[in-house]
Amino acid sequence: MNDLVLFLQLAVQLGTPLLFATLGGILNDKVGNLNLGIEGMMMVGACAGFGVAYHTSSPLLSIVTAGVASLLLSLLYALVTVTFKGNQTVTGFAITILGTGIANFSGESLSGLTLSPSFIRIMGIQIIPVLINIPILGTVLFSQSYLFHLSLWLAFGLYFYLKKTNYGLIMRMVGENPAAADTSGINTTSYKYIHIALGGLLCGLGGAFLSLVFVPRWQDNIVAGMGWIAVALVIFSTWNPIKAIFGSYLFGLLRALSIKYQNISFRIGNNDISITSQIIDMLPYLLTIVILVLTTLSKKRENQAPAWLGKSYFREDR
């Protein structure tokens, strides 16, 4: 029983960076910009956050730096795709390669370093009194880091923003039909810039969670494909931040499986069957493919991708 609870707690921890990145991806997609640069933005966030954390030991400063660093990278993406109307797919890939490169290069001098114990104490797991006593959920949800709580509140906040506020309505309008927004007197360019930047910031926080809370060290390629899983999770969640929570923790669960159980063996009849860790490691990625196929079967109009996703908008286009 206790094992199961600890396992779930780990799953939620592993799902948290995915949740940050997925929320960032949703913000980008909803305003009409396909973001394939998530992986690179997470890397930059992870690296910048760790660097500042090592030198200053200030949790707030390091988190802010992580967010700002990947925000800057997302502004580059916005410049190319919004102002210069560049191809979003290619630009996204370029941002991933660039971000990963910058982070691994600058991180060279950071590997092997450890953060101060006081920093780790603040960023690490916090036990919330009273609530911790709730059976199972108490441990799973209330012995987690502050960043975990932030990600959860952000998901609810983002849902509320998209569905209930006029600004959310307008930004969805920009993503669905920029011409409709434009002829309604909306500055589509600034809406795109703002939401792409905020999306980048969230991706950076996802990276920071890895280097400051979960590992907490600098490793080469620390994000290790999580950004790509987030790209899939954005689609899986049908651009809905609440569903993104469940999607992220589902993938967290699979990652937890491969960490906790390096080898699974059992008997069928007289045969010993053992599943190697490599197979288990593959599961999240396999599931990504399966889920993407399954979600394309969804037919409800409201669950489809924003109609103008991936396309540039020229007002004078004829």
Place this chain on the structure above:
Amino acid sequence: MATDDYVVMQNICKAFGKVTANHGVNFSVKKGEIHALLGENGSGKSTLMNILAGIYAQDSGTITINGKYVDINCPKDAIDLGIGMVHQHFKQVDVFTAAENIIGGHSRSLFIKKNKNCQKIETLCARFGFNLDPRKMTYRMSVSEKQTVEIVKALFRGATVLILDEPTAVLTPQETTTLFETLRNMRDESCSIIIITHKLNEVMDISDRVTVLRKGESLCTLNTVETTPEQLTELMVGHAVNLHIPFRKINEDKKAVKLEIQNLTVKAPDGKIKLDNISFSIKSHEIFGIAGIAGSGQKELCEAIAGLQTADAGRILLEGKELISLNPSERLGKGISIGFIPEDRLGMGLAGGLTIEENIVLKSYQAQKSFFMDHRASRKAAELLIEEYQVSASNTKQTVRSLSGGNIQKVLLGREISQNPTLLIAAYPVRGLDIAASHFIYNELNKQKERGVAILLIGEDLDVLTSLCDRIGVLHEGRLMGIIDAKSRTKEEIGWMMLGQKAEEHHAKSC
């Protein structure tokens, strides 16, 4: 210039690259007036109005409103000046409700006040006599409802000058009457209404004044009561034209059934029924028209016959041969020849980036034996086509995309006819073409009819359908409401069928 003009546009020039769309255009509209802007496709009507609505910026020229010079740099400037435009392609989000489309970008409060918004919209609708449910999702709406959303959206933003770009192109005669009713209401509330059109009967019916544009220049502004359709056509085209579409009746015993459709049912991928148990037949020497509101199953019908869409039930027989289950290349093998002019010419019909030559050979390259293309043969075919159909192209190596709409259609029609089809399917073949090019296409269809081809013509202009076709089938939400003799029914009767009444029902009522 009269002093009671409210909006005045003077000497407007606008070029897109090398193409001059507006050249020194003058235009003005008064308060409480319905003003028609008349001109052929490509005469610069939409460009001029897009400049007024802030979508395009003019290269030179001035705009005054109420005597004051104004700068309109973006749509927001236009909205602030009380100018609203209903574009030909509606600028709305399908997955929004009517209210969300109307409010979006207008309300500056943080939270969406759903009920208050809906109430405001309902009040506005009541004032002008619109019938609109603000909570309805846009993708569930008919074209005419979507248009209402656009008009209400403009009024909600305080428009006193309303521009409508070809508003009746997709409406039934009944819907057009209702629209004109509301436009007159709005005029009486001292709105200025500008209606872009190329339909003369509408100009005569609704407008107070009319301005004629030709090739990017404004020719004149006339009071509608002082002019005639003949005079307007001559102004619009530049020379007198015969607007009559010829029809030749062919003796019944020369005709033989070519295409037979039996109980055809087609479903969309989401399971929605697009064609519901349709049966009809087309004979040789016959043009069979399909009328219906856009999206009533016309596309599915064409594509099912052309073999691009799988049928869920029913049979399609061409000269007795079953077509369902044969893909296009199997059809070619069996010597089945169907000419198809799809709705989306450059999407499905031709490859815009390829040359005229290459496009012509696309359908017959399989007949060439060698591995390498025989360019001489395809060039010859292209030269022949250009000559026969009077395509204005500099040479056969010009890309199709760089041709004008009329010439693109000629290349497509020419290629399809050169295959000697038994059946020719033409979906909206004159959409976007000018009068001369349209008449060229009508004549070509008539020629094919006389040669004995069975023709399926999908149309939107009922005047054209009734004069060109022998018989007309009317579709409503995927059901065939009846097949009628094109010469014995009025447009209004067809309109009622398009709205869902059976042929017999209406006939019984009117008897």
